[in-house]
Amino acid sequence: MFAGDHDIERAVVELEVFLPGPLRPLARIAYDYRWSWSADGAAMFEAIDPERWARTGHNPRRLLTETHPSMLQRAAQDAGFVGWVNRVGIELETDRARPWQGGAVSPERPVAFCCSEFGVHGSLPIYSGGLGVLAGDILKEASDLALPMVGVGLMYRTGYFHQRIDVTGFQYEYWLDADPERLPCVKVTGADGRPVTVMVPINDENVAAQVWRVDVGRVPLYLLDTDLPQNSQVGRWVTSRLYESNRAIRLAQYAVLGVGGVRALRALGIEPAVYHLNEGHPVLGVFELLAQAQAQAGSGADDAWRRVREQVVFTTHTPVPAGNETYQRPEVLTMLGRIADLVGDRERFLAMGRVDPTNPDQPMSMNVLALRASRHANAVSRRHGQVARAMWQPLFPGRAVADVPITHVTNGVHVPTWLHGPMRDLLDRHLGNGWLSRADEPATWAPVRDIPAAELWAARCAARAQLVDMVTRRATSDRLRRGDPLDYAEAPSSGFDPDRLTIGFARRLATYKRLHLVALLPERALALIGGVRPVQFVFAGKAHPDDTGAKEVVRQVFSLKRAPSVAGRAAFLEDYDIPLAGHLVAGCDVWINVPRPPNEASGTSGMKSCLGGGLQLSVLDGWWAEAWDGSNGWAINGDVDDNAQAQDQRDARAMFDLLEQEVVPMFHERDADGVPQRWVAMMRRSLLTNGPRFSATRMVREYADRVYRRG
Numbered sequence: 001m002f003a004g005d006h007d008i009e010r011a012v013v014e015l016e017v018f019l020p021g022p023l024r025p026l027a028r029i030a031y032d033y034r035w036s037w038s039a040d041g042a043a044m045f046e047a048i049d050p051e052r053w054a055r056t057g058h059n060p061r062r063l064l065t066e067t068h069p070s071m072l073q074r075a076a077q078d079a080g081f082v083g084w085v086n087r088v089g090i091e092l093e094t095d096r097a098r099p100w101q102g103g104a105v106s107p108e109r110p111v112a113f114c115c116s117e118f119g120v121h122g123s124l125p126i127y128s129g130g131l132g133v134l135a136g137d138i139l140k141e142a143s144d145l146a147l148p149m150v151g152v153g154l155m156y157r158t159g160y161f162h163q164r165i166d167v168t169g170f171q172y173e174y175w176l177d178a179d180p181e182r183l184p185c186v187k188v189t190g191a192d193g194r195p196v197t198v199m200v201p202i203n204d205e206n207v208a209a210q211v212w213r214v215d216v217g218r219v220p221l222y223l224l225d226t227d228l229p230q231n232s233q234v235g236r237w238v239t240s241r242l243y244e245s246n247r248a249i250r251l252a253q254y255a256v257l258g259v260g261g262v263r264a265l266r267a268l269g270i271e272p273a274v275y276h277l278n279e280g281h282p283v284l285g286v287f288e289l290l291a292q293a294q295a296q297a298g299s300g301a302d303d304a305w306r307r308v309r310e311q312v313v314f315t316t317h318t319p320v321p322a323g324n325e326t327y328q329r330p331e332v333l334t335m336l337g338r339i340a341d342l343v344g345d346r347e348r349f350l351a352m353g354r355v356d357p358t359n360p361d362q363p364m365s366m367n368v369l370a371l372r373a374s375r376h377a378n379a380v381s382r383r384h385g386q387v388a389r390a391m392w393q394p395l396f397p398g399r400a401v402a403d404v405p406i407t408h409v410t411n412g413v414h415v416p417t418w419l420h421g422p423m424r425d426l427l428d429r430h431l432g433n434g435w436l437s438r439a440d441e442p443a444t445w446a447p448v449r450d451i452p453a454a455e456l457w458a459a460r461c462a463a464r465a466q467l468v469d470m471v472t473r474r475a476t477s478d479r480l481r482r483g484d485p486l487d488y489a490e491a492p493s494s495g496f497d498p499d500r501l502t503i504g505f506a507r508r509l510a511t512y513k514r515l516h517l518v519a520l521l522p523e524r525a526l527a528l529i530g531g532v533r534p535v536q537f538v539f540a541g542k543a544h545p546d547d548t549g550a551k552e553v554v555r556q557v558f559s560l561k562r563a564p565s566v567a568g569r570a571a572f573l574e575d576y577d578i579p580l581a582g583h584l585v586a587g588c589d590v591w592i593n594v595p596r597p598p599n600e601a602s603g604t605s606g607m608k609s610c611l612g613g614g615l616q617l618s619v620l621d622g623w624w625a626e627a628w629d630g631s632n633g634w635a636i637n638g639d640v641d642d643n644a645q646a647q648d649q650r651d652a653r654a655m656f657d658l659l660e661q662e663v664v665p666m667f668h669e670r671d672a673d674g675v676p677q678r679w680v681a682m683m684r685r686s687l688l689t690n691g692p693r694f695s696a697t698r699m700v701r702e703y704a705d706r707v708y709r710r711g
Contacts, residue, residue, distance in 0.1 A: 001107050002150065002220045003196075003268035004188040004213035011186045018065050020076035025089035030060035031184050034092050034217040036121045037140060037416040039424070044084055048075050058579065059123040061184040096218055101146045104709040109273035110148035111708055113138060114261055114282035116253070117160075117242055118153050120216050122579040124185075125159035125178050126223070128242055128542075129508040130604055131317055133578065134380075135278055136216070137414035137604075138703075141696035143217025144416075144437065147704055150270060151221035152261040152282070154253060155180055155212050160242040163542050163575045167482055169558025173545045175241060180225070185214040188222070188268065197228070198263040201338035202252045207235040209260045211268070222268070224260045245546050251327065251335040254366060258284030259339055274708050277314045277374065280324075280366030284339055286312060286373040287349070291342040301343075313707050314374035316367060316406070319387045320512060320599050326363035355394050371395055371406075376707050379408040380602040383625040383638075387598045409707065410623060411602040412699035415439045415691075418608040421586050422462035426455060440698035445691045453680040454673060460589070460613045460683065465498035467587020471538055472496050474580075475571035488567045495568015496536055501667045503659075504588030504609070506540035506576060511549040512599040515541065518592075519556045520652040522563075528659060530565035533668050535659070537569070538584060540576040581605065586612040590663060593618040594651060597638045610690040613683045617658055619651065623694060632686040634658045 008031055015027035026045075035041030045060050046053045049067045056062035064072075075081050105111050117132030118124070120139065127133060135151070142149040157180070161173040187195045188211045199206045208231055209224040226238045238252045262285040265272060277283055286308055293304035318324065329350060333340070340349035351357035352372055353364035371377055371392060379385040385408030390401050416436050419427065427435070430447045438444040472492040479489035507513055518525055518537070528535050539557060543550030560566055573580060585591070591609035593600070593616065600622035607623065609616065618624040620638030628635045636654045641647035666679050692698065 003270060004186060004211075004220060004222075007186040007189055007213065008215060015061065015064060018072075020072055022076040022082045023072060023085060025085050026060070026064060029085075029089055029092060030064060031186075032092055032215045032217065033120055033124075033140075033184070034095060034143065034215075035060065035088065037217075037414065038088055038091060039416075039428070040084075041088055044081075044088055047081065047084075048072070057123050058121070059183065062182055095143075098146050100148050101704075103704060105148045105273045105704075107148045109271060110150050111142070111274050111276055112152055112261075112265060112270070112272035113142075113149055113276045113278065114152040114257065114285065115278035116154065116257060116281035118151060118221060119578055120214065120221070122577055124183060124214060125176075126153065126156050126242065127578070128160040130602075131279060133581075134317075134411055134604060137412075137417065137696045138278075138700060139216040139219045139221060140414045140417060141412075141700040143219045144414075145697070145700055145704075146218065147700060149219050150265070150272070151216065151219060152257070152265065153221065153223050154239045154242075154257055155185075155223035155225035156242045157225070157227050157240050161542070161545060165478070165482060165554065165558075165572065165574050167484055169555040169561075169572075171543055171551045171554055180212055183214075185212045185223070187211070188213050190267075196264070196267050198224075198260055198267055200226075200256050200260040200263070201341075202235070202238070202255050203248075203335050204338075205232055205235055207231050207238060207252070207256065209239070209256055209264070211264050222261075222264060224256050224264055226256060243544065247327065247331060248335050250325075251331065254281050254284050255336060255339055258282045258286070259288045259342075261285055262288040272311070275312050276703070276708075277312060277370050279315065279317050280368075280370040283314075283366050283370040283373060284336065286369070287339055287342045294343065309373060309375045310710070312370075312374040313376040313378075314370040315378050315380065315409070316370075316388055317380055317601050318599075319384065319391055319601060320510070324365060324367050326365045328363050329360070332364050368392075368395065375710075377406045378707065379406055381410045381623050381626065382408050383598060383621060384408060384601040387601075407706075409699060409702045410626065410694070411604050411607070412440075412694045412696040413604050413607045413611070414696040415611060418582065418585060419611040420582070421466060421612070422459040423586070423612045426451065426459040437697075439695040440692050440701060442688070442692045445688050448684055448687045448691075451684070453675050453677055453684075456613065456680050456683055457675045460680075461499070463587045463612055464502055464589060467502065467538075467583055468496045468498045470583050470587075471571055471573065474573055478572075478574045488561070491567035492571055495565070496571070500569075501533075501535045501590070501664060502538065502588050503535055503590045503592060504538050504584050504614075505592045506538070506573075506581065506584050507593070507603075507605055509541040509543040509550045509553060510547065511553060512596045513541075514594045514596055514648065514651070515539065516553045516556050517594050517648060517652040517655060519560055520648060521656060522560055524656040524660070525560065526563050526566070528656070528664070529569045530563075533664055534565065534569055535664065538571055538573065538588065540573040540580060540584065542576050581608070585609040585614065588612075588614050589667065590615050590617050592655070593622075593624065594636065594655060595619055595621050596644065596647065597621040597640050607690065607694040610686050610694070613687065615663075615679075615682055615686060617655065617663065627690055627694065629685075629689060632682060632689050634662060 016024045115135040117127045119127030119133035120136040158175040212223040214221040289308045340346040353369040354362040379388040389404035475492040585608035603622040616633035619636045
């Protein structure tokens with residue numbers, strides 16, 4: 001159905017050579033990330049060789065080529081395991097055989113979902129955080145809904161950075177080669193058998209980019225890669241690192257993603273019905289579309305612009321300045337001048353990206369350009385829609401803020417990916433066959449009302465125990481690696497308790513996320529950790545290499561490390577990524593999110609925590625502003641305050657007040673059977689209200705019905 005099908009099939013045949021006959025279906029499974037959200041797909045691969053599975057970063061292609069033949073033979077002789085393989089293989093084949101959804105898009109005219117990062121799975125390291133994980137969830141949900149879609153991104157050879165923390169809490173970064181030749185992906189070739197390449201004008205070089213394909217269920221993800229010998233060293237570096245600090249290289253990446261992405265789809269014979277720009281990074285592709293439209297006979301500039309805008313929709317994700325970067329005229333024209341020449345007018349090119357098109361001194365913004373170039377724009381939560389309309393009102397002079405044409409589609413999360421472990425088993429038993437395909441319907445979740453409180457609590461306790469087991473091993477390993485004293489390194493093994501209230505705070509460590517609130521009132525934090533009814537904290541997150549303020553926040557938290565009880569009841573886990581996030585959102589009892597309002601566009605980690613029965617203690621910003629109903633978690637005032645220091649003090653006090661006066665007492669209030677009935681009632685309410693409303697099923701259906709459909 002899509003370009004690269006024959007390349008995938010050839011790769012499957014080549015992988016089959018490594019496998020005994022009964023295990024050959026694994027080759028096809030390995031090249032389709034659909035296995036990663038099958039109920040037991042990951043467990044199936046792990047069962048072959050658990051240690052090798054861990055060492056390969058859960059990469060099935062590497063597992064099957066690196067596992068010793070004797071272990072593969074042993075698995076092939078296990079009738080039960082062979083039956084397991086066949087069942088998963090049939091599940092994937094049946095899924096691929098379903099008819100495509102009809103409507104505004106079709107397999108011949110799919111959605112082209114364009115994004116700078118995709119968080120599909122931990123073994124595909126081309127993501128940094130929430131934006132990429134959301135993009136991955138959208139591709140997965142499009143596959144589940146049989147919505148015709150292709151993804152367009154970049155193949156970062158060294159991905160995003162890995163993190164190490166020293167004994168003082170200072171963050172260090174390092175990068176590793178991802179080596180796409182060892183990933184479950186293929187180079188896309190043309191009819192001549194040669195890799196498909198496109199040329200992108202960057203600075204004074206025509207940079208060549210080849211195309212890789214990754215299968216995300218039924219959705220092909222095409223990734224452009226400039227690490228080719230015919231390019232200069234700079235050209236080869238363009239797609240090396242995600243969110244490269246060098247501003248000129250970032251502009252070059254936007255050119256490859258945008259212009260290169262449009263050219264690649266054309267070279268692959270794919271004609272999208274709509275281009276969905278997820279953030280402004282791919283927006284330079286509109287100039288390639290304009291050039292195509294202007295080249296058609298009888299198409300004037302205004303008509304071409306109208307036709308291009310009809311093809312483009314745009315989602316904005318952040319109201320913070322770092323997410324809306326701007327570039328000065330010399331920077332833009334040096335790297336992108338020849339892209340401006342595609343439409344023949346460099347001044348118009350620059351003007352389209354300025355808030356005031358008539359002011360030549362203003363910098364150019366990719367998000368401004370994306371707002372001008374799209375027929376539909378949306379924010380990612382109700383409150384973010386309000387913030388975005390006020391933020392971008394100057395682009396629409398004469399219009400009231402309420403009339404600014406930016407709507408919202410609140411984010412959601414892919415339920416089969418983020419719901420696993422004991423809670424997945426429990427809900428599978430009670431919600432009926434096929435319930436995941438109806439995850440956006442409140443009626444699907446209605447049976448949660450009838451799940452006995454003891455069963456819900458047992459699932460919560462089992463998930464917490466699994467998390468504590470992982471935390472004790474990983475925290476000790478992290479501390480030994482950074483050179484902490486042995487007593488401190490070994491403390492988690494005896495200090496973390498599977499029956500203790502466990503609180504999580506894990507996300508990208510931008511300063512507005514305010515991890516430092518935990519350390520702002522140290523005496524209250526230490527009292528919680530060392531009190532009569534102690535709690536335990538798990539922290540994780542990465543600060544961007546250039547964000548010195550965020551790095552200092554980690555050091556503030558580490559300043560408490562040598563206080564009594566902290567070593568065994570609080571842990572900062574290094575190198576936050578998708579696999580670690582999965583453990584944390586499944587196991588933590590309470591998920592804390594305290595961004596400085598109104599800077600949280602949406603946030604999705606809390607949605608994932610809800611699926612595992614976790615309860616939210618969050619500022620009323622982003623998604624929580626529309627999720628909280630007074631009975632499904634705890635809330636901190638989300639009013640805006642220009643005095644950041646005073647706001648931080650007030651919100652820190654509110655957070656600790658809730659923890660001390662409501663959260664801890666409710667957790668320990670047990671009936672005769674040891675079940676905290678009020679706690680379980682809040683868990684139940686959270687599942688009923690947040691499960692359907694914040695599923696990716698609801699989100700992608702909204703995009704299909706309200707955004708991709710015209711008129």
